[in-house]
Amino acid sequence: MTGTAVKVGNGGGGDGASSVTEGKLGLPDGWAIATIGELCDVNPRGFDEEPNDDDLISQVPMASVEAETGRMDPSALVRYGDFKKKSLTRFQESDVLFAKITPCMENGKIVQAKELTGGRGLGSTEFHVLRSRGGLLPEYLTHYLLQRSVRKAAEPHMSGAVGQRRVPRLYLEGLQIPVPPLAEQRRIVARLDEQLAHVETGESSLKRAANKLTELINQIRSREVRTSPDKELPPGWRWGTVGDVLQRIEAGKSFTCLPRSAHEDEWGIIKVSAMTWGEFRAEENKAVPEGREVNPDFEICSGDILLSRANTVEYVGAPVLVGPVRGKLLLSDKSLRLVPKDRVSREWLLEVLSSRYVRDQYSDAATGTSDSMRNISQGVVKSARIPVPGSYDEQQRIASVIRDRIAQVGVLRDALDSQAAEVINLRTALLHAAFTGTLVAQDPTDEPASALLDRIRAQRSAATGTKSARRRTPRTSKSTGDPGQGELPL
CATH class of the missing domain: 3.90.220.20 (DNA methylase specificity domains)
Known part of the structure; x- marks a missing residue:
């Protein structure tokens, strides 16, 4: 399904005429690349x-x-x-x-x-x-x-x-x-809209089911960590703050990195997305330029609790527990490492920080003028109100119960994730077919895209020429009306 295609320009400037080349690019007849x-x-x-x-x-x-x-x-x-x-x-x-x-x-x-x-x-x-x-x-x-x-x-x-x-x-x-030709674009869009409507119906059903599972997990955490302020705490428990159970908070630093992930033998700084999805994603990092000094005190280790200091409003303050991880990964200025006090269970602290009760406190306190990014300070992290069990063993027991019950829910989540992956693959296949010319039939009577692009180039060239002519036209003096008087420099 190959044909002659037109490759137009390499950017937004100029009319592109000098950069037109033709060749077999694996596109259907009548299509072009621009x-x-x-x-x-x-x-x-x-x-x-x-x-x-x-x-x-x-x-x-x-x-x-x-x-x-x-x-x-x-x-x-x-x-x-x-x-x-x-x-x-x-x-x-x-x-x-x-x-x-x-x-x-x-x-x-x-x-x-x-x-x-x-x-x-x-x-x-x-x-x-x-x-x-x-x-x-x-x-x-x-x-x-x-x-x-x-x-x-x-x-x-x-x-x-x-x-x-x-x-x-x-x-x-x-x-x-x-x-593609403009007429074929219309056919592609119509077919995509029709097919993707069915895909989105399935996606909506999966999303509703996933939301119910998320709510169930929230209820499990809330019940076990006792985050209902209107209910009396068990004997030996007390209300405190996150800061009460922390030894310290460590913040990373950031600087300009290379536009790629770090290799195994070089330092990398984690991105916000490394802490966004409920699990630590080590591959979400940027490579530190060679020769740049780094502070190894900011290296991320297995067992660390990391918290997203800056993120979208849905994920700001989201915690993750770092599992097995390769070395040479550093905290960024958008990430915090929370180090609990001795005899404070890391697993319990992670469940408390993951609870809807604490997450809502962080979301409500987040600041920032950008609607794509919110921020919380270390002070906000420490000030979140939490119920604190009286002993380390009780904390460990709570974390174990939550982990076991969430694991049971996880069986259902795995099934949903598998179906969601199939839906993603279907969407990907539909879009691939659309943009390689196999979703709808070609019509040889359609005006080829190259002709349409020629007209666009001609119109842009004419418009550019008109603007240039206007800039070259001498301005008229307001006092005398003589051309050339009072002309401003360009």
Whole structure:
């Protein structure tokens, strides 16, 4: 199923004419390869038409965009005049929003803007905005970017400190995408919407079941660690704080790392995602540049209790117990190591920190202006109120009971995880078929994508020429009306 394809440009600048090459790229006849920068305005300056100050428009913070589903909630409204001077991202109906910051990018917070009040919206500064020039359907582009493989490929190109890494605009502009004829894009989107609706029905059922299991686990923890403030504690117990049972808290440091994971023989700093999923993920790290001095006191060891100091609101303060781990992994400035006092059970402390009661205290106390990241201080960690058993043996017994009961629930969770993996594989297969030309039939009467791209290049070239001509036109003096008088330097 091969054919002649057109490869257009390598970024957002220029008209791309000098970079057109043809060759057998394994694409169906009529398809082309182009960059997003060729096909879209990336982060356009604003709206095509500025709203009036009294106009109501949609407000879409990061939390209003669902992960991996391509859905958003545009129901929150603001008066434009109250917000137009704030540093918010402007977008309009049919623009594609791409979360650029970790972990939102990796989680798949990518969506086409729809049903915006007044056709316009304000959102997080952590969104890239992609506005199609007509060669790509926004729905097609959204489905393409939602592929896990696309997001995975973007990770090594993220820049910035650990925990605040972002996909650069230039990377997104240079990202290549297969472009079918416009008519075929419509057929692909229609078929994807039809098939993915069935997939999402299954995903919803699995999510409801998983939520019930999570609630059951929360109830098991709550009952055993006695986190109901309205109930009397057993004899020998007392109310205290997390700080009462800690010897110390250790915070890591961070600096610019290499855009890849550390090899076995080199130092690495863990990312926020290493502590996000209820288990420690050692592979979620960034390599420390060779020759950079590190403090071995921050090395992570098996048995450590780590807590996420900065994360999304759902995961800030989430604890993990480090299992067997290779050496040379360091705490970051977004992670805390909690060292319990002697005769305080690590396993019990982990269950207490994992309880909904403590997690809610941390979430409620989290601060931060970014809607993609919240922070808690060491003081907040220490001040969380907890019930403390009277003896180490009682703590160990509680942890053992919780562990055994959660293990029984884990059998059901494993079955759900297996089904969820099958659903993910089905979604991946559908998207792969869509973007390799096997999901729908090709129609030889469709206008080839190369012709469409030629028109886009011609339009951009003409627009660029018009702007250049305007810049070269001498300005007219207000006092004399003579051309050339009072001309400003360019």
